[in-house]
Amino acid sequence: xxGVIQSPRHEVTEMGQEVTLRCKPISGHDYLFWYRQxxxxxxxxxxxxxxxxxxxxxxxxxxxxxxxxxxxxxxxxKIQPSEPRDSAVYFxxxxxxxxxxxxxxxxxxxxxx
Amino acid sequence: xxxxxxxxxxxxxxxxxxxxxxxxxxxxxxxxxxxxxKQPPSRQMILVIRQEAYKQQNATENRFSVxxxxxxKSFSLxxxxxxxxxxxxxxxxxxxxTGNQFYFGTGTSLTVIP
Numbered sequence: 001x002x003g004v005i006q007s008p009r010h011e012v013t014e015m016g017q018e019v020t021l022r023c024k025p026i027s028g029h030d031y032l033f034w035y036r037q038x039x040x041x042x043x044x045x046x047x048x049x050x051x052x053x054x055x056x057x058x059x060x061x062x063x064x065x066x067x068x069x070x071x072x073x074x075x076x077x078k079i080q081p082s083e084p085r086d087s088a089v090y091f092x093x094x095x096x097x098x099x100x101x102x103x104x105x106x107x108x109x110x111x112x113x
Numbered sequence: 114x115x116x117x118x119x120x121x122x123x124x125x126x127x128x129x130x131x132x133x134x135x136x137x138x139x140x141x142x143x144x145x146x147x148x149x150x151k152q153p154p155s156r157q158m159i160l161v162i163r164q165e166a167y168k169q170q171n172a173t174e175n176r177f178s179v180x181x182x183x184x185x186k187s188f189s190l191x192x193x194x195x196x197x198x199x200x201x202x203x204x205x206x207x208x209x210x211t212g213n214q215f216y217f218g219t220g221t222s223l224t225v226i227p
Contacts, residue, residue, distance in 0.1 A: 033215070101163060102215070
């Protein structure tokens with residue numbers, strides 16, 4: 001199995017630009033999670049999906065953030081417009097059921113200048 | 114609300130020695146899961162060990178073991194015979210048995226000294 005695949009690995013862009021992060025979960029996993037990691041706040045859950053449906057987006061910091069999962073094999077996290085404080089590593093993870101451990105992607109390091 | 118606290122931002126251990134990383138959590142639930150994740154410089158998040166709250170026996174995975182004290186809401190990770198490859202950031206995590214919300218600590222950076 002290829003594991004959870006995230007792209008891009010690194011993203012550097014200027015503030016105000018739209019940023020799109022992508023994630024391909026492990027085939028057959030019904031749950032997909034988006035996390036943000038910063039030095040100050042550690043790892044935070046932003047949103048998670050079950051069977052492509054957003055279940056809990058209470059961790060999404062503000063309206064500039066949006067996430068979609070158009071099908072079982074693809075999800076995006078979009079920031080528009082981006083701000084320097086959005087700079088962080090963003091992880092995607094997937095799992096079969098809530099009782100199973102989550103498998104993480106390698107993360108996307110996002111730098112907003 | 115559930116919270117997870119890792120009070121040691123940094124730890125170091127001599128190679129081949131034993132080190133214990135601390136984690137405490139706050140919850141009103143009786144059934145839940147606890148995890149330790151390792152994040153090496155490559156940034157990949159790796160599951161190290163998990164513990165079901167309803168199990169009294171402490172989980173063990175090779176050189177990694179936990180000391181789970183449910184009443185004290187404590188979940189420490191012990192690494193025996195530390196190796197250079199153990200150097201990483203370690204995250205403690207809590208997950209409710211009834212939902213799928215994860216709560217993470219802020220991490221402990223472990224250095225292994227040759």
